[in-house]
Amino acid sequence: MQAFASFSVTIFRSSPVELTRYTLDNGLTVLLQPTATAPVVACNVWVGVGSADEEPFEAGLAHVHEHMLFKGTERRGVGELAREIESAGGHINAFTSFDQTCYYVVMSSRFMETGLDILSDAIRNSSFDAEELERELEVIQEEIKRGEDNPSRVATQQLFETAYTTHPYRLPVIGTSESVDSFDRDAVHAFFKKHYVPSNMAVVLAGDFELDEAKALVERYFGDFKGPDYNAVVRPSEPDQSGVRVSARQRDIQQNHLRVAFHIPEAAHEDIPALDVLSIILGYGDAAHLYRVIEREEELVNAIYASAYSPREAGLFFVGADFQLDTDRDETAPAHVLKRVLEETYRFGEVAPNQVDVERARTLLESQAIYGKQTIEGLAMKIGHYQMVAGDPAFEQLYYQRLRQVTPADVQRVAKTYLRLENTSVALLSPSSEPEVSDASLVKSAEDAHARVQRDIVDADATADDEGFVRVEIPDGPTLIVQVDRSVETFSMRALTLGGLRYETPESAGLNQILAELLTEGTEERSSLALAREVESMAASIGGLAGRNSFGLGMTGLTRFFDRCFDIFADVLNGATLPEEEFERVRKLQLQKLRARQDQPGAVNYELFARTFFGDHPYAYPILGTEESLSSLTAQQLRDYLAERRNPGQLVISVVGDVDIDHTVALVERYFVRPHSPSVKMPAIAPAPTFERPTLVTLPLDKEQAHIIAGFPAPLLGTPEADALELIDAVLSGQGGRLFYELRDRQSLAYSVFASPIVGLDASAFTVRIGTSPEKIEQAVLGIREQIERLRSEPPTDEEIARAKRYLIGNHDIGLQRNSARAMTFGLDELYRMGYRRSLDYGDRLSALSADDLYRVIETYLDPQKMVVAITHPSETKINPDLLKG
Incomplete structure (x- = not known):
């Protein structure tokens, strides 16, 4: 019979080379994968029998054959197979699994025939010498003992025995000490005869060879291999599991x-x-x-x-x-x-x-x-695996x-x-x-x-209201606020938690500002440079947020990159590493900024006022910290603080823009749900002092101009009185306001004069600020007091109030155009327990305020007898200590 005369050949395209598969007359499957990437060839013989095909009394026999087939044949003694392969610069080995046994040789392609000859000889003509078998069974017993000494392997086998109750996958591939001890040559040979037949085998060649030559060699060494048609073992099916x-x-x-x-x-x-x-x-x-x-x-x-x-x-x-x-x-x-x-x-x-x-x-x-597929060996293994498994x-x-x-x-x-x-x-x-x-x-x-x-489980069918809003309290996770706005294909998101200056101490002042800068300086997944490149490649932006009452992270980007951005957003918040070298760099920069503020008399004046007005309350601290606090801070302090602040149950995440609600909920659950996260208590916060009489503090500076802040106790953030105070601020400020008209236009005391509330969760201040010439300090202080007294004697008129309302409502609406502004506003309002929709009611709330409402706030809070005045002035200027007693 001519070689290949009755071959049925099928060609498969497997980039970048072709795979040829055919079957010999004896039923042996042949798979040939030529590739010239290296002058190497891998020769595999796969046998479709594994430990799952064994009878109970055969447990471990498939693995025994892996050991015995290289132990000598009729032509080659013990060790000669391996020596021949190694002398050709190759190696030979085998493995056994639940489903198959594989014997393989890898060597220079010039010795391919040697490899096929040895594999064919081992597969077809193993002698199964009784003495060698006895020695090899002892080796396998040692292998079993070694496995018993490996807790990981023991636990995995324990799992298989638990998960499978019927299917033979529950049994160890290697068998047991008892089963291996029971084997003799007859048992091994009977197993071989039953399973090692051509129709249950496949020869795989991959590497640098000519197709026709490979076909001829396979035929030479395997074509006359005889054996009956294989009767596959019928394995018992594993029943459906119905309980833990x-x-x-x-x-x-x-x-x-x-x-x-x-x-x-x-x-x-x-x-x-x-x-x-x-x-x-x-x-x-x-x-x-x-x-x-x-x-x-x-x-x-x-x-x-x-x-x-x-x-x-x-x-x-x-x-x-x-x-x-x-x-x-x-x-x-x-x-x-x-x-x-x-x-x-x-x-x-x-x-x-x-x-x-x-x-x-x-x-x-x-x-x-x-x-x-980088190695020829790996390529051959992959081909054989898919042939045997699929x-x-x-x-x-x-x-x-x-x-x-x-x-x-x-x-x-x-x-x-x-x-x-x-x-x-x-x-x-x-x-x-x-x-x-x-x-x-x-x-x-x-x-x-x-x-x-x-x-x-969070209801994934959340439906937005008429204004596009959804609020979801995610168990073991954040409160999520989503506003869908599809007008532009962008989004902005914020993750916010209580923190900021309010959670600092004299020793940790400035911590939040440094941390906000450090958040994006690298994570466990991304270096600082990799993170920056990835963010910029999507035309997105990300950065830490630190304020008086809160700490957080913000990100803005294009909708088509929402998932990638959210992955980065979560990675930064959950995995920021705060590296030591970056901490030192940012701390140094913050110290430089702190020192540079000393060149800004207005900033120095504010810090003097804050220290006096807020006393032991953290609002008194400089937001950048102090020389002493920054010098003593450590990166580990920041890590510990961040670990507490990012507690999922205390986060508010707000997302605004062209996003899908259900998908956003799923992402938040994926990244920010943490059952059993320990609750973090709010630190003890000292109260701000109260003032029953006018208080004056001064600080000489080597500057040309004097700066004055006059402050009064004010309503807390979120109260109805705080809305009224905003209207009062608008009545006083601006080019049409009382302060500008009286103190700048009429008295020429300053280039700039304005009112400004400092609104907090624990203490608030209403301030009037002015920069003036040193010789006009007394006139400026008296002018401020006169305007406050005038508010009490001449409350804002209906016209003034109407103008202030129009100005504030218009500015508010303009300010909420951007997704980023809305995400921040909605998030902070929810974080401060004022309700995320509060900003949407702003116009209605202000419109409802009357002159009487404003007057009550003026009478309650703006009392000149409780005024705190901070003045920074040129060193040569003398300040009358009785300035506020008049």
């Missing part, structure tokens, strides 16, 4: 090994690409959700990961974690760690990841495939086609389908020195985790 399965064991080990699994379909199933994406998002790399939350933020584990194991038949989705019990932290107890791991895992069934996460996962999966080496193309189509909704769907409570299996291997963990407690942890996630 657990196994808790103890050993003399140092740390806990937690393993969780969920049944998933076989490798060829259409859901596998989405499950692979889910495994990357959940537990692969430093950007993985479980790593960021469980390991990095909550510090519950030393290591955590997830993976999707998809063999020829139904596989498992894994989550694994290793950790040590800390007796000082109850949350490191195994039952609690399991609960937290499952809470974050189950949550993916309710919340879709964002597109950025999906793209990141897809890129990683595709890159693994590409990198795997029955078609071209299945890889279908897999990646499906992978490219995976959407965030697909990832959520497979999570909801497979990562279910009743599909959960748990194995815990813990140190015998720790308290024993009961199966019941593990079951309860799983049930509690599932119940918590179900209880915390």
Whole structure:
């Protein structure tokens, strides 16, 4: 018979080279992949038998053959096969899995025939010498013992035994000490005869060879290989799991090994690409959700990961974690760690990841495939794997086609389908020195985790009101405010929390300003430069926010980059590293700014007033800090402060622009939901002093002009009286206001004079400010007092009030044009518990105020007998200490 006379040949296109697949007359599948990338060839023989095809009395026999087939043949003695390969500069090895056994040689392509000869000889003519078998079984016993000494392997096997009750995947590939001890040559040879037949095998060649030459060599060494048609073993199917399965064991080990699994379909199933994406998002790399939350933020584990194991038949989705019990932290107890791991895992069934996460996962999966083809050995392995697992080496193309189509909704769907409570299996291997963990407690942890996630589900069908607003209180997460505005394809978002100057002390003054600058100087995922480049490449902007009462982060960008921007936004807030060298740089710059303020007499005057008026209250501190506080601050202080401030339950996130509500809710849940986050108490804040008589403070400066601030107690932020005070401010200020007309135009006391409220949550001030010549100080102070007294004797007229209302309402409406302004305003109003819609009612509130309302505020707060005056003046100017007594 002529070689190849009856071959049925099919050609597959596999970029950048072609794959040829055909079947010999004896039923042997041949796959040839020529590629000239290097003068190397990989020769594989795959046998479609693994440990899952064994009878109970054969447990471990598939693995025994991996050891024995290189132990000599009729032509080659023990060790000669390996020596021949190594003398040709190659290497030979094998592996066994649940589904198949693979024997492979990698060597210079000039010795390809040698490789095929040796593989064919080993596969077809192994001698199975009884003495060699006895020695090799001893080696396998040592391999079993080594596995028993590896807690990670023991825990994983424990998980398989728990997850599978019927399917042979529950049994160890290597067998057991008892089963291996029972084997003899007859058992090994009978197994070989049953499974090692051409129709159950595939030869794979990849590398630098000519196709015709390879076909001829395969025919020469495998064409006359005889054997019956293979009768595949019918494996028992695993029944559907209907409840949580657990196994808790103890050993003399140092740390806990937690393993969780969920049944998933076989490798060829259409859901596998989405499950692979889910495994990357959940537990692969430093950007993985479980790593960021469980390991990095909550510090519950030393290591955590997830993976999707998809063999020829139904596989498992894994989550694994290793950790040590800390007796000082109850949350490191195994039952609690399991609960937290499952809470974050189950949550993916309710919340879709964002597109950025999906793209990141897809890129990683595709890159693994590409990198795997860098070597000829990797290329051959990939071809053989798909042939044996899916029955078609071209299945890889279908897999990646499906992978490219995976959407965030697909990832959520497979999570909801497979990562279910009743599909959960748990194995815990813990140190015998720790308290024993009961199966019941593990079951309860799983049930509690599932119940918590179900209880915390946010209605994804949130509907905007007539003004485009939605407010969502996310359990274990922030309060979210969304206003949809599709007029322009942009968005702006803010994450805000109580903080700022109000949360500082004399020793930490300036902390919030430094932290706001440092937030974008690098994260655990992105360097400062990488972050800046990524943000700028999307024409976006991001920066920290620090004020008198709040701290936060803001970002603005184009709608088409919303997911990418949100990923960066969350990464900065959750993962800012605040590097030491950047801290030193920013602190140095802030010290320079602080010193430069001494050249600004108005700024020095304000700080003198604030110290006096607010006393021990933090509003008294310079917002940039002091020389002493900045010198003593450390980067670790900033990290500790940030860890408290970004507590999800205390955040308000506001998003305004061309965004989708449901998707935004999902993103916030994905990045900012943290069950069991410890509550952070507000620091004790000293009250501001009260003044029962006029108070004067002065400070000489080496300057030409004098600066004066006269201040009065004022209503707190958010009160109706504060609205009235704004109208009073407008009556006094501006070029048509009383102060400008009387003190500038008529008396020529200053170039600029204005009123300005300092509105706070604990204390507020209403100030009048003026810069004047030193010789006019007394006239300016008396002029300010006269205008305040005039307010009391001649309250604002209806005309003045109407003008002030029109001015304020118009300015307010103009100021809310930009998404960024609205996101900030809505967020702060919600944070201060005034309601996010408060700014929308501004015009109505002001319009409703009457002259009587203003007069009551004037009478209550603007009392010249409680006036605090701060004056900075040239050194040679003398200030009358009795200036306020007249």
